[in-house]
Amino acid sequence: MTDKELIQKILMNDETSFKTLVEKYQTMVLNTCFSFLQDRADAEDITQEVFIEVFLSLHKFKKNAKLSTWIYRIAVNKSLNYLRDTRKTRIIKRIDMFFSKNKEEKLQIPDNSDTEKEVNEVYEYRLKQLYQAIDSLKRKQKIAFTLNKVQKLSYEQVAEIMGLSISAVEGLIHRAKINVQKEILKNLKKNQKD
Amino acid sequence: MSGCNISNKKLIALLNDELPTHKKKILENHIQNCSACQILYSELKQTYYIIEENRVLTPNPFLYTRIKQKLNEELKTQYQKNLKPALWQGIKPVLFLALLIFILWGNIELVNLYTNSNSTIISNNSTEFFLNDLEQEVIEKYLLKD
Numbered sequence: 001m002t003d004k005e006l007i008q009k010i011l012m013n014d015e016t017s018f019k020t021l022v023e024k025y026q027t028m029v030l031n032t033c034f035s036f037l038q039d040r041a042d043a044e045d046i047t048q049e050v051f052i053e054v055f056l057s058l059h060k061f062k063k064n065a066k067l068s069t070w071i072y073r074i075a076v077n078k079s080l081n082y083l084r085d086t087r088k089t090r091i092i093k094r095i096d097m098f099f100s101k102n103k104e105e106k107l108q109i110p111d112n113s114d115t116e117k118e119v120n121e122v123y124e125y126r127l128k129q130l131y132q133a134i135d136s137l138k139r140k141q142k143i144a145f146t147l148n149k150v151q152k153l154s155y156e157q158v159a160e161i162m163g164l165s166i167s168a169v170e171g172l173i174h175r176a177k178i179n180v181q182k183e184i185l186k187n188l189k190k191n192q193k194d
Numbered sequence: 195m196s197g198c199n200i201s202n203k204k205l206i207a208l209l210n211d212e213l214p215t216h217k218k219k220i221l222e223n224h225i226q227n228c229s230a231c232q233i234l235y236s237e238l239k240q241t242y243y244i245i246e247e248n249r250v251l252t253p254n255p256f257l258y259t260r261i262k263q264k265l266n267e268e269l270k271t272q273y274q275k276n277l278k279p280a281l282w283q284g285i286k287p288v289l290f291l292a293l294l295i296f297i298l299w300g301n302i303e304l305v306n307l308y309t310n311s312n313s314t315i316i317s318n319n320s321t322e323f324f325l326n327d328l329e330q331e332v333i334e335k336y337l338l339k340d
């Protein structure tokens with residue numbers, strides 16, 4: 001069944017067609033949300049909200065547009081809004097974690113180690129550093145960079161979702177990449193001094 | 195680290211392979227011999243390149259059931275939200291009509307009351323008025339004759 005047929009049937013209150021739509025796009029939506037949120041539970045919650053919004057505003061969807069692009073936009077907006085709305089609690093969480101752990105243990109770059117647990121800790125630490133750096137990007141840079149580098153979408157796809165030219169997207173991604181690396185270095189140096 | 199002045203810009207350019215060959219060689223040479231730069235560069239590289247990993251999540255098999263459940267709740271609250279203004283919209287013309295009828299009826303009653311009381315006043319005064327008129331006329335006529 002094509003997307004057009006699916007939409008028509010959903011608009012006629014056909015429940016199985018909505019189920020088909022969810023099954024078709026659930027992996028895409030979940031992974032898009034996860035690429036921004038980096039938390040499985042949060043990504044699952046937002047995925048549910050994305051499909052509810054899709055269902056409720058399907059009548060507004062322009063027939064000549066691409067359904068996947070439209071769903072991507074909803075997923076990106078919902079994820080970024082969630083990040084914005086929970087920024088305060090996430091910062092408090094980080095501060096809590098900082099004080100609950102030994103300061104030295106938290107701030108020093110973990111040494112490369114043989115045991116699996118320590119390897120995982122090093123990996124987790126680096127992962128956190130990376131996503132904190134991405135989190136510090138401006139909105140447009142964050143969207144373009146995350147969709148291209150984390151979600152592995154092509155420049156063309158990112159341009160379509162963001163409604164920008166390919167060269168504009170290239171520029172955003174290049175600046176974002178430099179800014180992420182700068183932020184990682186800044187935090188590394190800060191942590192080395194502590 | 196204190197005696198080392200390699201900038202972040204240079205390290206980033208090296209990471210992204212954006213340096214001319216001779217500058218690249220000098221920097222690589224320095225990093226090999228400077229432990230502080232070595233740790234920093236290696237850590238930057240390993241942190242940034244986590245992004246190259248392809249982590250794909252598989253959706254929860256109960257995702258659709260949860261969406262359906264939430265959607266039903268959402269539709270229910272939306273229905274209740276829309277029901278109140280709809281009820282009000284339905285009641286409004288009826289209330290307006292009732293008010294109009296009440297005002298109209300009130301006016302009719304008022305007019306009736308006024309005309310009834312006025313007519314009795316007029317009938318009571320009318321004879322007196324004519325009598326007075328008659329008396330005055332009579333006096334004047336007498337005066338004229340004198």
Ligand SMILES: [Zn+2]
Pocket residue numbers: 198199200224225228229230231232
């Ligand atoms: Zn150095």
